[in-house]
Amino acid sequence: MTSVITARAPTRVDLAGGTLDLPPLHLFHPGAVTVNVALDLPASCKVKTRADAAVVLESRDIGRREVYPSRAELRFDTPLQLLARLVAFFAPSGGVEVVTDCAAPHGSGLGGSSALVVALAGALNQLTNAGHAPERLLALSPDIETQAIRVPAGVQDYYPALYGGVNAIHLGVGGAFREALAADWLPTLDAHTVVCHTGQAHFSGANNWEIFKRHIDGDAATQAAMARIRDLARAMYEAVRGRDVAAVADCLREEWRHRRQLAEGVSTPTIERLMAAAREAGALAGKACGAGGGGCVVFIVAEGRRAEVCAALAANGGEVLDARLTAQGLTLEEAAD
Structure with a gap:
């Protein structure tokens, strides 16, 4: 048979704290979380x-x-x-x-x-x-x-x-452990989330590897940016625990601002165009998913503005994915x- x-x-x-989950980077940033x-x-x-x-x-x-x-x-x-x-x-x-x-x-x-x-x-x-x-x-x-x-x-x-x-995912000495967050709030977070494909494929290993190497080699700017991303991931953790959409958006916006400085290829003209169109239509914040360089962008949108944001993204060449959390x-x- x-x-x-x-x-x-x-x-x-991924909402915040990516790249810190590449061992052993989290060991240099106590309190790291993704x-x-x-x-x-x-x-x-x-x-x-x-x-x-x-x-x-x-x-x-x-x-x-x-x-x-x-x-x-x-x-x-x-x-x-x-x-x-x-x-x-x-x-x-x-x-x-x-x-x-x-x-x-x-x-x-x-x-x-x-x-x-x-x-x-x-x-x-x-x-x-x-x-x-x-x-x-x-x-x-x-x-x-x-x-x-x-x-x-x-x-x-x-x-x-x-x-x-x-x-x-809490990262520290001894490895990683998972904490489930705000299960009852998932429908609310979903209602404020839009995921859009840029039409450009990416390879996460490339950007992450460049960031990893510079961090290990002692590049002060990379280390400082990752420390700030650690802090923002901690803030995102508290925002999700507090079930606060505005605070989630604030953390997402700041995480992207620091992440796009980590490597030249993290953002692209297409990503920037979609970000601008989404903001004008009612997105509160956005960031590239994974290591960036193409792929998808996630947006947190204001109450009642989801349809407008989706239309703006489509009009600017994005593909809004039919996906839910x-x-x-x-x-x-x-x-x-």
């Missing part, structure tokens, strides 16, 4: 056992399929190496077929690859009866993604993918085929 596991994990919008929220543009996968030893990997969102005669012949230098590395780690006893997809645009800055890692790790964990606890999945996921992207991966993206909701984290369904 063939076993089929279907998994879905949400992507995320605040993010799950978004219902999920990464999904279907994993099915096979009667033979073959491993079939398929990514529908990038339109690629790879077939290997056995797990021993998997390659880790192809566009599907992330899938291959996860199959190799969980080492199913027989052949498997893996089909993945992601509702978020490619290179969106919404943590789609990390959500995919969580979804596939969860599916393979169940398929193989490996028995890894959620904390173990949170530990192995950035390690595997780092192997694939060849630069350090931050840890923040895996928490909303696994748990959903609004998250504060969500309390739902990783889901797994098992069936016999």
Whole structure:
């Protein structure tokens, strides 16, 4: 009998404190925290056992399929190496077929690859009866993604993918721990949130790696900017706990002001054009998602101005995503085929 596991994990919008989640940067900024929220543009996968030893990997969102005669012949230098590395780690006893997809645009800055890692790790964990606890999945996921992207991966993206909701990821000596925030306030925050795709893909590792290197090399301006971002992330944490839309917008605006100074490619003319159009239409604040350089921009909009902001963004070349903030984290369904 063939076993089929279907998994879905949400992507995320990062509100404040990104880049601090790249180990060991948080150790230089005591009290570091990253605040993010799950978004219902999920990464999904279907994993099915096979009667033979073959491993079939398929990514529908990038339109690629790879077939290997056995797990021993998997390659880790192809566009599907992330899938291959996860199959190799969980080492199913027989052949498997893996089909993945992601509702978020490619290179969106919404943590789609990390959500995919969580979804596939969860599916393979169940398929193989490996028995890894959620904390173990949170530990192995950035390690595997780092192997694939060849630069350090931050840890923040895996928490909303696994748990959903609004998250504060506290970073300090001994690692990270998650605090769930303001679950009852999620619908209100959602009503004030607009996510817009710029039409430009980004690669988060590039900007983050440049910032990381300059920080480690002792660049005073980078270190000072990251210290201010730490302070603003603490303020964002308090704003969300206080369920204060205006304070969230203030923190988002200031976070972006400091973040765009971290590297030349963080902002782009397209991002700046969309920011200006949104402000004129009633957005209180905005920032690029993830490491910037393209991808998506998140806006906090004034009461009753959502439609105007969305229209202004569309008129200026942006694609407003049909997405909502969500309390739902990783889901797994098992069936016999």
